[in-house]
Amino acid sequence: MTLFFASGLDDEVRPKGRPSVETLHKMECKACPLDKADVNSPKIEPHGAKNPDIYILGEGPGEGEDKKGEFFVGRSGKFLRGSFPKEIRKKLRYNNCVRTRPASTKLGETNKNRAPTYFEQECCRPSVVRDIEKAKPKVVVGLGNVPLQWATKGEKISLWRGRFVPVKIGSHVCWFYPVYHPAGFLRRRKEIRGRVVFSDEEQIYERDIAWLLEIIDDLPTPEVEDLDRVYDGVETVLGTNGSKDLRKVKKQLEYFAKKPIVGLDYETNMLRPYGTGAKVLSVAVATEIEAFAFPFDHPQAGWTDEERKEIYQLWLRFLKKAKCRKVAHSLPFELEWTAYFYGDKLVRVGRWDCTLAQAFILDERRGMLSLDTLCMIRFGFWLKSISPIDRSNLENEPLDAVLLYNALDSKYECKLFILQDKILENEELLEAYEDQVRRPATVALTQKFGVCIDQDENRRLGKQLEKQLRGIEADLADLDVVHEFEDKFHPFNAGSPPDVDKMLSSILGIHDLEDTKEETIQEIDHPVIQLIVQFRKISRRKSTNVDSISEDGGKYLWPDGLLHPTLNPNGARTGRMSSNSPNEQNFEKRDPEGRKVRSQFNTPKGFVFFSVDYKQLETSVIGMASKDKILCDLLNQRVDIHQLWTERVAHEYPRRIGGKRMIKDKEVMAEFRYDIKNQFVFPLFFGASPHSVSGYLNIPIQNIGPVVDDFWDMFSGVKDWQERELDKYEEYGYVECLTGRRRRGPLAGNKIINSPIQGTAADIAIDAMNRLSKHYTDTGISQYQARLYIHDELDFYLPESSLEDDVEFIIKEMVTSPYSFINVPVAVDASIGPNWYELESIGSFYSDDF
């Protein structure tokens, strides 16, 4: 029997020629490097209550502990005891992963603590395990990274802290509850003018401990998956038994179709279905206790062509008819492949669920959403370590292994879904999950439809930018400072920050700059600076916006001639969707020259490009959240708030726009409005200080300060709302969108204010996108499926034949949002043209017109 199934490090990371982990466990102190360490108190014994509810597990004794021969008597030990109420304190038990002080042996550092090594931990493990087995605590509280790794193999305490993980320590099953180590944040405590400033970590630690005490009596019995039973109920067919296997597939699919909840998982040979030779290798369906996997197009699948066709039909039938909830982990993936091979409509047939979306709604910390990690958090074992298989190359792994792997995934998806569903219900987050789980269908279809690129335009732009770059390089080569640089060092690369830094300091004699950003260096009056800035701009424009989507080697163009950017609904912590490969959300727009790259985004013949932007959506959401009377009135009267303040600031400080007479200049004011929107109104609404705003706008504080005061006089309801949000965060440790989506701490002040706004705006826009997409799957009108999603902008390809009807339908759908918290008009700006660059406005449209 393994001593502890999730024990520290494996043999795979063991340096060669060192004893195995089993040997270390057998030899204990005899093998330990610390056995003969020169310390005051070797092998300190655990102490405290005999049968505690809470067992505190630290890294190893520090200097204070070593001196006194007792754990947790140093600074952080005292702090830790202090964080528990007196009655509870008596009932704690204390131990460390390593019981002898691991002190630094480096010269001059003999009194410094260090983290215990793997060998020290493993030698000590048996004695710690024995003590925990004897003490039988309900919860082991792990302080910092070492106990986290010790108990779960988890790696980042910031991602694991505050979660209850079921673990089996020796023979004892209990909860492991990682928290920040006090020693860490006590070191980082700062004093400003005699007042201690607490770090985020410290506040989070306090909250985590408080939560532990609040919930400990209500914790369910922890359950750790029995590794001997993970394959229970798993069945597969290889397809080699012809019609017998076929019948089995049929029977099984009929069986699972009648279950209430079924995990569903594809294994594929690529991540996306658009590559040449992309195929689904196998499929698995499962309940909590039974799983069935069968091959599609794995090379070893035994199907004849005829049987393969039958398989296709059987699966299609399942997708069309199954009454069960179909659960995937990362649903956009399953839906994208389903749409691609079986038809778009199926993404909305029956009910699909997503364990990743559930996990995201429960805890939006990134990096902890894989099925593997979630199985560890919920079931106490690492799912992926069960299957000895190269997951990046399933096509060349033996079919039987692929099927077992596939089946396990689907089984634990189902199991995970059922557990997370209960937790969502307990935390009153089912509604937020419903919003989240509507996203994958539209995401999958937008991804599948793809984005057209005008390759002639791409080539033209590529050549033009190439020429500009050569020109800049030639101009650079003419400069004395560049000669000097190259004599002294090496060829000058304007795209290299270290080179630019060297140019500034060694050649131009400018030393005190923090970085080489455009903003920082543009004040320097030297031709080389302008050339550097230009070079960076043009080379970025070319590589990011042109080369990457070229049919001539662009890495994002697929064999079908389209882009298929991915949208990630479970990535951005506020609840926005991010985009990648390429990021459709960062093609240039603000720079009049740069925005020409958008001309590459055209439509198929017979279609026009239709672009719809929500008008000041986040400002409207601030009105919805704060219910500020003035703001809501202004929004109801369709007043352009940015314009209002643009004029106000222009009058207050005309120098900023080049004098009073410029107030009448439409172009100047339009440009200034842009600055006011992004450097005044938004920053203030999201918590920027007057001083920061002064900096952004480059207007002295004595001029802008009074305007900021007026701003807050006018929108005092918004200020009050901001205060309320901060209070709520203080109380609950999270903030909430109007849609119920949460964002948990640690959050700095301004994020607290921003998150509910950004998240709610995202929910409104994505909901509209989804309703339009549903209209497509309901009626077959494919132009209602958005092609691009850019936060507050949706883009469509509309057939010329039905242009007017489609325009009206889409606009109406976008402005008539069904959320009950909407108390101000929702408005859009719409424009139309041959491509994403040559767009002509067709006007603004308001919900109260419909």
Place this chain on the structure above:
DNA sequence: TACCCCTGCGCG
């Protein structure tokens, strides 16, 4: 060669 982090910068 692949991978990592850093810097810089585009979008909302």
Place this chain on the structure above:
DNA sequence: AAAGCGCGCAGGGGTA
């Protein structure tokens, strides 16, 4: 030390 928020991508430069 204080800081509007949210993202992804390219190139440089180092490492294995």
